[in-house]
Amino acid sequence: MAVYNPKSLKAEEFINHEEILDTIAYAEANKNNVELIDAILKKARPKKTETGCVCGGLTHREASVLLACDIPEKIEEIYKIAEEIKLAFYGNRIVIFAPLYLSNYCVNGCVYCPYHLKNKHITRKKLTQEEVRNEVIALQDMGHKRLAIEAGEDPVHNPIEYILECINTIYSVNHKNGAIRRVNVNIAATTVENYKKLKDAGIGTYILFQETYHKESYLELHPTGPKHDYAYHTEAMDRAMEGGIDDVGLGVLFGLELYKYEFAGLLMHAEHLEAVHGVGPHTISVPRIKHADDIDADAFDNSISDDIFAKITACIRLAVPYTGMIISTRESEEVRGKLLRLGISQVSGGSRTSVGGYTEEERPHDTEQFDVSDQRTLDEVVRWLMENGHIPSFCTACYREGRTGDRFMSLCKSGQILNCCHPNALMTLTEYLVDYASEETKKVGYEMVVKELTRVPGEKVRKIAEQNIIDIRNSNRRDFRF
Ligand code: SAM
Numbered sequence: 001m002a003v004y005n006p007k008s009l010k011a012e013e014f015i016n017h018e019e020i021l022d023t024i025a026y027a028e029a030n031k032n033n034v035e036l037i038d039a040i041l042k043k044a045r046p047k048k049t050e051t052g053c054v055c056g057g058l059t060h061r062e063a064s065v066l067l068a069c070d071i072p073e074k075i076e077e078i079y080k081i082a083e084e085i086k087l088a089f090y091g092n093r094i095v096i097f098a099p100l101y102l103s104n105y106c107v108n109g110c111v112y113c114p115y116h117l118k119n120k121h122i123t124r125k126k127l128t129q130e131e132v133r134n135e136v137i138a139l140q141d142m143g144h145k146r147l148a149i150e151a152g153e154d155p156v157h158n159p160i161e162y163i164l165e166c167i168n169t170i171y172s173v174n175h176k177n178g179a180i181r182r183v184n185v186n187i188a189a190t191t192v193e194n195y196k197k198l199k200d201a202g203i204g205t206y207i208l209f210q211e212t213y214h215k216e217s218y219l220e221l222h223p224t225g226p227k228h229d230y231a232y233h234t235e236a237m238d239r240a241m242e243g244g245i246d247d248v249g250l251g252v253l254f255g256l257e258l259y260k261y262e263f264a265g266l267l268m269h270a271e272h273l274e275a276v277h278g279v280g281p282h283t284i285s286v287p288r289i290k291h292a293d294d295i296d297a298d299a300f301d302n303s304i305s306d307d308i309f310a311k312i313t314a315c316i317r318l319a320v321p322y323t324g325m326i327i328s329t330r331e332s333e334e335v336r337g338k339l340l341r342l343g344i345s346q347v348s349g350g351s352r353t354s355v356g357g358y359t360e361e362e363r364p365h366d367t368e369q370f371d372v373s374d375q376r377t378l379d380e381v382v383r384w385l386m387e388n389g390h391i392p393s394f395c396t397a398c399y400r401e402g403r404t405g406d407r408f409m410s411l412c413k414s415g416q417i418l419n420c421c422h423p424n425a426l427m428t429l430t431e432y433l434v435d436y437a438s439e440e441t442k443k444v445g446y447e448m449v450v451k452e453l454t455r456v457p458g459e460k461v462r463k464i465a466e467q468n469i470i471d472i473r474n475s476n477r478r479d480f481r482f
Contacts, residue, residue: 001018002016002017002018003016004016004018004019006268006271006272006275006276007272007275007276008272009235009238009276010231010235011230011231011234011235012215012231014268014269014272015213015234015265015268015269015272016268017214017215019264019268020213020261020264020265020268023060023061023064023264024064024068024260024261024264026061026064026065027061027064027065027067027068027260028068030065030068031065031068031069031070032069032071033065034071034074036065037065037066037069037071037074040058040062040063040065040066041066041074041077041078041081043056043058043062044056044057044058044062044066044081044085044318044319044321045081045084046081046084046085046088046089046321052088053088053089055085055088055089055321055322057318057319057320057321057322058267058318058319059267059271059319060263060264060267060268060271060319062319063263063267063315063316063318063319064260064263064264064267066078066315066318067260067263067311067312067315068260075311078311078314078315078318079310079314079341079342081314081318082313082314082315082317082318082341082342082343083341083342083343085317085318085321085343086317086341086342086343086344086345088321089321089322090324090345090421091391091421091422091425092389092390092391093345093390093391093392093393093421093422093425094340094344094345094346094347094385094390094391094392094393095146095324095345095346095347095393095394095395096144096145096146096346096347096348096349096378096381096382096392096393096394097144097146097147097148097184097346097347097348097349098139098142098144098146098147098148098348098349098350098351098378099147099148099149099150099186099328099348099351099352099353100135100136100139100147100148100149100150100170100358101149101150101151101352101353101354101355101356101357101367101369102126102127102132102149102150102151102158102162102163102166102355103125103126103127103151103152103154103157103158103162103355104122104124104125104126104151104152104355104367104369105124105126105152105154105156105157105158106152106153106154106225107152107153107154107155107225107226108152108153108188108222108224108225108226108227108228109222109223109224109225109227109228110211110221110222110225110227111220111221111222111223112211112221112253112255112256112289112295112300113292113295113369114292114293114294114295114368114369114370115152115369117224117225119293119294121293121294122293122294122366122367123366123367124367125355125356125367126157126158126162126355127166127355127356129165129166129169131356131359132166132169132170133169133173134359135356135357135358135359136169136170136173136175136180137173137175137178138358138359139180139358140173140175140176140178140179140180141175141176141178141436142350142358142377142378142379142436143378143379143382143394143432143435143436143437144180144350144378144394145179145180145181145182145394145396145428146180146181146182146183146184146204146394146396147170147180147182147183147184148183148184148185148186148207148348149163149166149167149170149183149184149185149186149187150186150187150353150369151163151186151187151188152188153187153188153225153226153227158187160190160194160197160198163185163187163198164197164198164201167183167185167198167201167202167203168201170183171183171202176435177431177435178435181396181400182204182396182400183202183203183204184203184204184205184206184207184249185198185203185204185205185206185207186207186208186209186249187208188208188226188227189208189226189227189232189233189236189239190236190239191239192239192242192243193243194243195239195240195242195243195244195245196243196244198243198245199243199244199245203245204247204396205247205248205249205282205283206237206240206245206247206248206249207248207249207251207283207285208233208236208237208240208248208249208250208251209250209251209252209253209285209287210233210234210250210251210252210265210266210269211252211253211256212252212253212256212257212262212265213234213252213257213261213262213264213265213266213268213269214257214258214261214262214265215230217256217257218230218233221256234269237250237269237273237281238273238276238277241273241276241277246279246282246404246405246406247282247283247404247405248273248281248282249281249282249283249284249285249326250266250269250270250281250283250284250285251266251284251285251286251287251326252265252266252286252287253287253288253289254286254287254288254289254302254303254304254309254312255288255289255297255300255302255303255304256289256300256302257302258302259302259304259308259312263312263315263316266284266316267316267319267320269281270284270319270320270323278406279405279406279409280320280322280323280409281320281323282323282324282404282405283323283324283325283326283346284316284320284323284324284325284326285325285326285327285328286309286312286313286316286325286326286327286339287328287330288303288304288309288330288331289303289370290330290370290371290373291370291371292368292369292370292371293365293368295370306335306338309335309339310338310339310342313325313327313339313342313343313344314342314343316343317342317343322409324345324346325343325344325345325346326344326345326346326347326348327339327340327344327346327347328347328348328351329348329349329351329372329373329374329375330370330371330372330373331373331374332373332374333374333376333384335373336374337384337388340385340388340390347381347385349376349377349378349381349382350376350377350378350379350381351372351374352364352368352372353368353369353370353372354366354367354368354369355367363375378436379436379437379438379441382432382437382441382445383437383438383440383441383444383445386441386444386445386448387444391422391425391426391429391448391452392425392429392432393421393424393425393428393429394425394428394429394431394432395421395424395425395427395428397420397424398420419457419458419461422452422455422456422457423456423461423462423464423465423468426449426452426453426456426465426469427465427468427469427472429445429448429449430445430446430449430469430472430473431472432445433445433446433449434472434473449469453465453466453469
């Protein structure tokens with residue numbers, strides 16, 4: 001039997017089944033243990049220091065106790081602390097991105113995904129470089145600066161050379177004032193050699209959802225194709241980091257397995273990355289299964305309610321305070337609005353989950369991966385965020401200035417990241433407002449920029465930010481390293 005060891009490079013040792021079961025049992029036994037819960041909450045609460053703020057974070061066991069707890073006042077306290085952490089480390093900024101589907105050819109048999117090999121009626125499509133260029137122009141015309149590219153796994157149709165060529169094309173397009181400044185990549189688990197190539201191509205975060213940490217379920221949910229190999233998939237982030245990729249993004253597809261199991265597994269994965277590579281995940285995504293072409297989301301009986309979903313999000317926020325959290329347009333405006341208060345730091349906007357969807361007038365469904373709940377335009381999402389007190393940020397400066405991996409984390413942990421992020425968010429928001437926003441959004445946006453400028457820490461930085469914003473508004477200056 002495998003033994004739990006977060007430093008091991010073997011999937012079954014760092015995501016240890018027995019340890020997860022013991023954790024769930026421990027959490028259940030202590031879910032009404034107020035003394036223990038109070039001690040865990042105390043550890044999670046952000047503490048002021050001379051340089052900023054620090055946060056203890058929680059172990060998978062501690063966080064699992066909070067997740068199991070059903071005392072209403074304690075749940076309220078968890079939510080309150082989640083919001084405090086979000087404000088302490090990310091301020092009221094929300095980073096904006098969009099997915100770009102390159103190809104839906106796939107050789108895997110994932111039972112929850114309509115791209116599975118046995119789906120013979122879905123239209124298969126792979127973008128040509130000309131089509132990639134047109135999609136990027138459409139995305140730039142919306143105002144996007146940060147993309148997450150998505151592709152099925154198919155060594156013949158979507159080899160690494162194809163993905164690299166697409167990344168190159170994406171970075172090369174400059175339409176009007178547009179530019180994609182960060183390309184995150186969500187493609188299947190691959191080799192160290194291929195991760196090195198992705199690193200050399202200048203990618204941002206490498207994102208790979210575990211789908212489920214439960215090995216037996218994993219094997220059933222991925223019955224055929226290369227993704228069937230649980231260890232190869234689970235150990236992918238170690239290979240990515242070995243290949244030089246600093247920022248990796250974790251996630252599970254909630255609904256496939258029992259959420260308490262996934263939650264413990266996810267945090268153990270984060271602990272493993274920290275233990276082995278000295279840096280935890282850059283982001284954690286929290287997708288839930290959605291209806292899709294031949295996929296009935298209701299057929300998955302581990303689906304979670306909106307309340308449990310909120311609790312999971314808040315408990316992740318407490319456990320890994322320095323990790324960004326992503327919510328996609330799989331979720332409705334209402335759910336997204338609630339989770340933004342509980343620790344989410346990145347949202348997608350105006351998304352299309354079909355191959356070539358951005359150049360179509362109407363939202364196409366023939367190649368779509370799943371239904372999009374939040375169907376608002378990017379302009380509507382941006383305005384909605386601001387009306388709710390969040391600053392939409394199009395900033396990619398950390399990545400462009402080499403503040404990735406442990407360099408990003410150490411700045412974040414000392415609270416210093418706030419000093420650059422806040423002015424950068426305001427400057428990139430101004431760029432967006434000048435170039436792409438509707439009159440209504442411009443009005444809300446400029447008012448927000450003026451108000452938020454007063455909160456930029458330090459007079460010198462504030463003056464520079466102010467001058468840059470005037471320059472952007474007056475002369476469309478575009479020489480900053482956002
Ligand atoms: N092919 C890549 C891989 O194998 O990991 C990943 C790209 S896939 C386009 C992105 C993610 O979409 C998957 O990891 C999965 O979690 C999610 N997904 C698949 N089917 C879904 C569905 N029906 N509803 C919601 N999300 C889904």
